[in-house]
Amino acid sequence: MASTRKNKPFIWHRKHLLGxxxxxxxxxxxxxxxxxxxEQISTRSVKKAPPLRGKVVVNLFFxxxxxxxxxxxxxxxxxxxxxxxxTEKASSVSKGETLLDTAxxxxxxxxxxxxxxHSAAGAPKxxxxxxxxxxxxxxxxxxxxxxxxxxDTYTIRxxxxxxxxxxxxxxGDIAHSRVARSDMWxxxxxxxxxxxxxxxxxxxxxxxxLPVKVSYSLDxxxxxxxxxxMLRIQFERLGGNPFPSIREYSHYFGLTVERMKRAxxxxxxxxxxxxxxxxxxxxxxxxxxxxxxxxxxxxxxAVRMAVLFLVNQAAAQTS
Amino acid sequence: xxxxxxxxxxxxxxxxxxxxxIAETPRQADIAAIGIRSRGEILAQRLSSRLSxxxxxxxxxxxxxxxxxxxxxxxxxxxxxPQVRTTEIGFDIDDKIIILVDDVLYTGRSTRAAMDAxxxxxxxxxxxxxxxxxxxxxxxxxxxxxxGYKADxxxxxxxxxxxxxxxxxxxxxxx
Numbered sequence: 099m100a101s102t103r104k105n106k107p108f109i110w111h112r113k114h115l116l117g118x119x120x121x122x123x124x125x126x127x128x129x130x131x132x133x134x135x136x137e138q139i140s141t142r143s144v145k146k147a148p149p150l151r152g153k154v155v156v157n158l159f160f161x162x163x164x165x166x167x168x169x170x171x172x173x174x175x176x177x178x179x180x181x182x183x184x185t186e187k188a189s190s191v192s193k194g195e196t197l198l199d200t201a202x203x204x205x206x207x208x209x210x211x212x213x214x215x216h217s218a219a220g221a222p223k224x225x226x227x228x229x230x231x232x233x234x235x236x237x238x239x240x241x242x243x244x245x246x247x248x249x250d251t252y253t254i255r256x257x258x259x260x261x262x263x264x265x266x267x268x269x270g271d272i273a274h275s276r277v278a279r280s281d282m283w284x285x286x287x288x289x290x291x292x293x294x295x296x297x298x299x300x301x302x303x304x305x306x307x308l309p310v311k312v313s314y315s316l317d318x319x320x321x322x323x324x325x326x327x328m329l330r331i332q333f334e335r336l337g338g339n340p341f342p343s344i345r346e347y348s349h350y351f352g353l354t355v356e357r358m359k360r361a362x363x364x365x366x367x368x369x370x371x372x373x374x375x376x377x378x379x380x381x382x383x384x385x386x387x388x389x390x391x392x393x394x395x396x397x398x399x400a401v402r403m404a405v406l407f408l409v410n411q412a413a414a415q416t417s
Numbered sequence: 418x419x420x421x422x423x424x425x426x427x428x429x430x431x432x433x434x435x436x437x438x439i440a441e442t443p444r445q446a447d448i449a450a451i452g453i454r455s456r457g458e459i460l461a462q463r464l465s466s467r468l469s470x471x472x473x474x475x476x477x478x479x480x481x482x483x484x485x486x487x488x489x490x491x492x493x494x495x496x497x498x499p500q501v502r503t504t505e506i507g508f509d510i511d512d513k514i515i516i517l518v519d520d521v522l523y524t525g526r527s528t529r530a531a532m533d534a535x536x537x538x539x540x541x542x543x544x545x546x547x548x549x550x551x552x553x554x555x556x557x558x559x560x561x562x563x564x565g566y567k568a569d570x571x572x573x574x575x576x577x578x579x580x581x582x583x584x585x586x587x588x589x590x591x592x
Contacts, residue, residue, distance in 0.1 A: 149484075
């Protein structure tokens with residue numbers, strides 16, 4: 099192999115991706131740089147490369163998911179891994195026991211990478227301490243969804259060139275959003291200024307301790323930001339009456355054509371999907387020229403390939 | 418450290434390589450240069466601009482990142498963790514004669530990886546290997562079609578190709 103002569107090459111050493119809070123800017127940048135190299139696999143004639151040949155990836159989803167699960171499945175397949183789809187609704191046994199039992203079963207099957215989504219925050223970390231396989235967090239409770247945070251950051255960086263100095267609004271149900279948290283960690287670490295926007299009832303109680311600004315009015319920020327990320331209203335997670343009516347929410351926090359007239363002409367409109375059209379944003383905005391929603395999905399594939407590749411590399415070097 | 422090729426000799430070698438490639442390539446064939454990151458990339462660019470001039474037609478040039486095709490990715494012994502970078506080939510390689518360019522041919526493992534990577538991009542009419550320096554030590558049954566300079570180097574020594582674009586000056590040294 100040709101020699102490399104960079105001064106001090108960066109070494110990725112994490113065999114788990116549990117969250118973005120624990121990563122530094124250099125690590126996040128390294129994942130994004132690596133993801134660039136995976137983009138072209140999806141555009142060429144043979145949409146497959148061999149780095150995970152002979153490896154087994156399990157999708158261990160305790161919560162419903164279509165896009166994240168499919169994206170991980172496709173990412174693992176494109177890297178030539180074998181993929182096991184494991185669906186298990188939370189059972190009556192206590193979460194810890196269930197998870198550990200499941201983990202032991204997976205170990206017995208010789209799984210190399212576990213991609214886990216769980217309603218309990220910290221479940222991926224728990225798993226990582228109890229099995230030898232690599233663990234990738236695909237969403238845990240209201241805590242983190244690191245690959246979404248990475249793909250959002252990747253999408254912004256690809257179009258804007260850098261995160262440094264950008265103003266980014268994350269709008270909606272912040273309290274129940276792991277996407278908002280992972281976005282916040284990644285984007286602020288790379289130098290962006292993040293504002294959480296939503297009604298007070300949908301703000302997390304600890305928001306003042308987070309490295310973000312807070313606004314209760316979308317109108318107040320829409321003309322100042324470079325990126326607006328509209329979160330999905332997660333009806334399945336909302337208890338009580340966080341806002342009087344859907345129409346009222348939409349009136350104050352929906353991204354409408356009217357509101358977009360006040361935004362910067364090159365504002366990026368993002369959404370982690372699936373969209374409640376007419377609620378978080380109007381269809382004309384979702385399908386408009388500022389929308390990068392489908393690019394987020396495409397980029398997600400490259401980012402997840404990079405993550406699977408990197409955790410496996412770290413595992414190979416420590417084994 | 419011993420200099421085995423200086424900048425003048427490198428240019429002469431590339432000119433020579435380009436001449437031999439043209440002499441052996443059918444006139445009507447579509448030809449393109451693809452360099453293996455990272456020194457091969459630069460050499461491929463220089464070679465393709467020479468070929469373009471000499472042939473009076475555009476010889477496209479691309480860059481291949483072979484990281485995902487390396488055979489030591491899962492080996493704990495592998496010295497450094499390779500960084501995945503982009504493959505940038507802005508043309509269709511189908512039915513073209515691809516001049517695969519690398520700086521040094523040593524074990525042959527990079528070439529194997531590069532051929533596998535290329536075949537996933539299409540079906541070239543032929544792949545020909547051009548290297549600036551060849552040294553003994555093959556571990557795979559791979560030979561170059563065009564060799565710029567045959568270096569007599571003891572095993573364990575490092576042949577280092579420095580180029581202006583990446584290293585500030587053109588020279589090949591043995592360390």
